[in-house]
Amino acid sequence: MRIALIYPPPWKIAAREETVSYGHDGPPPGHRPQDLDADFYQTPYGLFTLGAEALRAGHRVKVLNLSAYAWSRVEEVIAGLDADVFGMSCWTANRRGVALTARCIREHHPKAHIVVGGPHATPLATEMLEHHPEIDTVSLGESDATFLELLGRLELGKPTSGIAGTVYREGDAIRKGPERRAIHDLDTLASPHTYFDTHIVMTSRGCPWACTFCGAETTWGRGFRGHSVRYVLDALERVLARLPVKMLQIKDDTFTTNKKRVLELCHGIRERGLQFFWSCDTRVDLLTEPLLREMRLAGCQRLSLGVESGSQAILDAIDKKITPDEILESTEMAKRVGIKVRYYMMLGNRGETRHTFQETLDFLDRARPHEYIFSCLSIYPGTRDFHDAEAAGFVDREVFFTETFQELKTPFDASEEDTHRMNEWFFANSGLRIVHRDGVADYRAILERLGDYHAAHMDLGAALYHAGDLEGAEHHVRRALELGYPLPGLVHNHLACIAHARGDLDGMMNHFSHAAKVDPQHFVLIQNVNAARAWFKQGGPGRKLPLQLTVRHDFQLLERTVQPTLPGPLPEDWKAWNAIALPAEPSATYLRTPDVEGSQHVLKTRTRLKVVV
Incomplete structure (x- = not known):
């Protein structure tokens, strides 16, 4: 069977060039982009686990992250996906997008089966089916076995009523199937990492x-x-x-x-x-x-x-x-x-x-x-x-x-x-909010406690760089590289910055070039390389213009916005069903910038909360 697992947008999003207002279907009044936490845009791990189970069972599967897509593009994608089953992950923040996408699916694919699961759908399963007639089934809680049973019945043309762990339609009635026991041995599940990049x-x-x-x-x-x-x-x-x-x-x-x-x-x-x-x-x-x-x-x-x-x-x-x-x-x-x-x-x-x-x-x-x-x-x-x-x-x-x-x-x-x-x-x-930064003395003590550990050398090298000890910084950064530091691009970024601080511009560019060959994916590296290129183009060395470079290697996942993990562009053949996973090109931009994490959505007062009774 052909299965499309969709992570929809939170509501109807207008494209930048559009002047359309979606009214009640659009963003809530006063909404700001920073009200949605950056983690919202990550495809839920549950969709990957369901996709892995379905792939192992022999089905054809697409996992699509549409969480930041303009609604006109969402409609185009849904219309072009000739799937037998559409599954969606429903959270409180995207509950309206799930309903709108279900309506769109039903319009373009009237015979497809629409199943919804997730932490918002599970406790409100009956209400979701009452309010959204386009949804056929809500899968409750842990859905791996439930989803496979649903697919098996659909493949054989059997009724999907009565499946354990579901709430479903039976004529005009809404029914709840038997409770499904939790999976005792999680090792029986297919690993998402066999099929998907996340x-x-x-x-x-x-x-x-x-x-x-x-x-x-x-x-x-x-x-x-x-x-x-x-x-x-x-x-x-x-x-x-x-x-x-x-x-x-x-x-x-x-x-x-x-x-x-x-x-x-x-x-x-x-x-x-x-x-x-x-x-x-x-x-x-x-x-x-x-x-x-x-x-x-x-x-x-x-x-x-x-x-x-x-x-x-x-x-x-x-x-x-x-x-x-x-x-x-x-x-x-x-x-x-x-x-x-x-x-x-x-x-x-x-x-x-x-x-x-x-x-x-x-x-x-x-x-x-x-x-x-x-x-x-x-x-x-x-x-x-x-x-x-x-x-x-x-x-x-x-x-x-x-x-x-x-x-x-x-x-x-x-x-x-x-x-x-x-x-x-x-x-x-x-x-x-940054509160505490360890210093040179802290990192020396940590290195002594841990022994000859590459990450401890890297931490100390960066601290020494910021303290102005370039010789000590280079020693420890190079030692990190010798010991197999897993992010060599960031090591060479450090060495490039050390070379720049010494006035060694050839050494700086050599390290940047080497980093770009062996480990080019890091945001801080790309940022520095672009800054150095612009500086040379402006005649920076001859005009004695300042060049601001960043030395950091803290834990941050700033990957390019690429499907299916993040809402990047779809490949040209996204409608075809001949690929296990979508080979998509990354977006030219990043989903988020360094240190912009956490929703900025404030509390409402309870006295202003509208309660329907």
Whole structure:
């Protein structure tokens, strides 16, 4: 069968040259581009897992990321895709785009089967079918086995009613199939990295905790399940063979839930000689210094911690089950081995006041992570926040079908005055905030603790460069290269900048040229090469014009916007069904710029929230 897996835009987007207004189908009033987090544009990993399962079963599959496409182009693509089955991933932010795309699919392909899944569709499955008659089936939660069973029935011309884990139409009625048990052995699943190029990796599913704002349990069920270490290592080898930039994001809900498993994984990475850098997300109470040391030596560069608040009262209210002291201890342990620490913080959680928020700001001054990002509370369907808010009568699920807001960003119970104060602060401080930078002494101590490790040499070399010690910088940067630093383009970028600081322009360009040959994909390298070319063109050396070059190698995934991971251009033969995966050319531009991360969408006050009753 021909299967199109679509990641649609959030609403109807007008092309730059268009003057059309899409009204209720367009962006919400007052919307700004920065209100959508850059991560929104990443194709959800679930679409790749479903695509891999379908490909292994012998179907023909296309995964298309249309998340930033103008609506006129979306219509053109949908009309040109002669698919038997269209599947879409539905999140709260793109729920309207899913409905609009389903309508477009039904118009152009009246006989196609339309199935929708995802964290927004699962808790509102019945309502989605009631409001959107174009959708045939909603797949609930973990959908791998459900999707394959659906495809099997369609291929044989059998009815799709009664499939476990679905909500479906039966005549004019909407029915729910039996509950589907969670997949016990995740290793039985096809690896997305056998078929698709994506820098996102998931090694496990689920989280044993139940924070009030989180919907992981709705998607995966309660508890933690992990792929075996061998399965993950094999997947890592596949993805590293496919990707030009050796940087990966491990996006498990809580990566270090099973510390023994993570230690074995880190040992396996080193034993197999896999050279790459990675980041992961976890909790502060699941870390030890020996574990963090092994993670760093296996390539972990950044640790994102769900901190949420520095107030114990708020941490207790949201059932976080951590303390500020545990946050401080984990932060210091990670710093000692050179892992960059990022905090994810929140505004507007239950119990939040100006006083608890000030506690959080004071705590950040004490903790001094390398960086943090604040987000405003979104009340997502399926979370405890949603159920409690619905029971209290200040949220009605119908607003997700009648209102145009992007996400329901509203304080759980803060006063209007406190909300206004928090929004003022957030407006001035949203996005990625840099708090702490390690210095030469810190990096020397880290190198001593880790031994002769390439990334520790690179960190120290960069610090010495910024301190003006060019000889020391070159020594450690070159040592990083000798030890197999997995991003040689950034090493040569450093050496080019060192040569420029010495006035060696030939050496600078030689290093830039070599970097472009062996490892050309990095944003900072491209930025510097373009700056140097423009400088020479303007007669910079003879006119003594300044040349500003950037020395940085921090963990950042700034890949070109290429299908199917990001909404890049489609290849010329995108309508054909003779390819397993779309061989697309990258966009000439990048999806995001350095350090622009995190939504800048502020909280609404509850008193202004329109509730349909």
